[in-house]
Amino acid sequence: MSLLTPRERVLAVLNHEVPDRVPIVIGADLTTGIQERAYRRLTTYLGLPQEYQPLYDWPELGAPLPAEAVLERLHSDVRGIQDRFPAETYARNRSRPPGSPYVDDWGVGQPEIEPGVYFPAIHPLKDTQRVENLESYPWPDMHDPTRFAHLRAEAERLAAENRFAIIGAPWLMSPLERAFQLQGMQAFLLNLVDAPDFAAALLRKITDLCKTHLTHFLGEVGEYLDLIILADDLGTQNSLLISPRTYRTLLKPLHAELFALVRQHSRARIFFHSDGDVFPLLDDLVEIGVQVLNPIQTTAGRMANLQELKQRYGERLVFCGAIDTQRVLPFGTVEEVRAEVKRVIEILGAGGGYLLSSVHTIPNETPPENILAMVDAALELAQYG
Template sequence: MTPRERVLAVLAHERPDRVPIFIGADLTTGILKHAYLNLKAYLGLAPKVERYLYDWPELGAPLIEDVVLEHLHSDVRGVHDRFPAATYHHNRTRPPGTPYWDDWGVGQTEIAPDFYYPSIHPLAQAHTLEEITNYPCWPDMDDPTRYAHIAQQAATLANENRYAIVAAPWLIAPLERACQLQGMETFLVHLIENLDFAQALLEKIKTLCLTHLGYFLKALGDHVDILILGDDLGAQNGPLISPRLYRRILKPIHAEIIAFVKANSPAKILFHSDGDVSAFLDDFVEIGVDILNPIQTSAGQMGNLNEIKRRYGKKLIFCGGIDTQGVLSAGTPEDVRQEVKRVIEILGEDGGYLLAAVHSITNEVPPHNILAMVKAALEYGHYPH
């Protein structure tokens, strides 16, 4: 099979020739800067970053070059939007060491060399509907510089017809956006104590996301196989918010966004949600999620892969599952090899699995463990015919 045929077979809940490798489509399936530089050096390539995802150096995530993706046997290629031209101009001309400001007005402070974190929350004090209406920094989703390159990039990949095309618009995630605008603790308190305000803020974010997706999907046309959405709903040992509150407030928003995508695109929906999201899996199935990522096996009940596969193997495709926190970061190549073998044997039974690390491959992961993951996927991922 070609890489795209391999992925499409999994999307159809059929067995491919081998488990597809899903690396480099976006931030959540990428490699952070220092791990990437170490990997390139290990492969005998010049240890430098040619470009960054979303042309955003402060994100710390390189746009992985094709030569590296070939070494990693990745079966996917990503298509990404951009920030408005004015956002790039502002940040490229700002004084060194000062915060980076994104197009939502969120400030990201350099908390260590080359490491930025969204720590300036412009709506931290807001608590009224008027403050949402009057916020001066809502992003302009009509700005054509966000989408001008997408049609050509997607068409080129489609004409090549070799790799599965994964569309990754940046952070179509209402809860995460709200937490960035207000700070996580502040917004989660509003969800309990000031529900009208919290709902209004989520609705505003949803409306902007839908406008963004309208342009993005129009530019893609039919040249897309998977589209990445998400919201981080899990903590290390359970849900970040109660399932009851999720079903009342966030689930209808996620359902509307997914329905919009499916009405305007042939793409399958990959929903990214870190942590223990086991309490939400039935909800995800109900609202139309096709692919669940990243299957954080180190988080609560998500480590029970046999039960997850038993209950949802006919309903969801699984993407991820290779532990970054422990095995890839601190294990030996043999540890990595055995973990890949274990996860494939469970999640890959009869198909339905895309192999990936749990979220980005972090800076602590040595290059020999990245390559051990890929080598083990090639060794153990083949299906009998």
């Protein structure tokens, strides 16, 4: 088979065809990215300039926007297009007192829990259970032009080059995760039982704001996108965060609205990121339009059974991820990394339908040799499936 361009390679897999090699998805957004310390060690190891630009122009996120030289060495077949936060959010956080929490545009506070690591731990709606209190909350302005002003020029540049698959990566279009950030996970899960009308109203408000944001995003770049990343973490290590019934009643209709909006404004394939064991919801996700499933957390419940995943859903889903970040990538040997890549490709890549990536962000503990072993093994397994 002749060599394909990176975009042709990705499109072949999206069409469930067998390409010249398995495509590699690294660096499009946080879920497919590399944490800061691992990235800095990688660039040092490769002898590349120590330039560092934060993803989403957000230093506290702890992840870089990978330099083009890094993406080239990692043979990434995709390039991501990310939105930004309002100018006011950047200005306020860059002038905040040293050591104080980062506060995002939704009002969620993110303290520094260890040097250089921030986590949403200040939840502004933690003690709220009254629907009327949502009316007075200072919600973010999803019409702020700062969010979108740069998008079209970047999309047009990548489209004119026509080399890489283009992935739209708007930040956290995730109703459930936003609710967790605003209330805290425990408080919101309790409210699903104790204050269901409030929980439903909060999810509705978040979804409406996400839809406004997504409409602007797609209005700028929808025509250029091959994929768009949406997300909501629905699983844990061994089960779901919420029952299938709760998902189908409350969240599934909201996800369906977001996916329908994508289909209305773009031909982009819907790439859905959801950590944990989401196996019980796969039929639901397929039904409402998910086409690419990520990150295939192979240490979580039934998601570990790659043969069953491929057999039951291989004709309906493209799989992206599955290279373990709990043990193999950060703590395994180079030989173990290569063996895991071979195992995953042979199962999920059979007949096409697999995009190679790590299970979520490549963690800080990962040595550069293991990152390179992952991508180089994928290149060497040119004939697969």
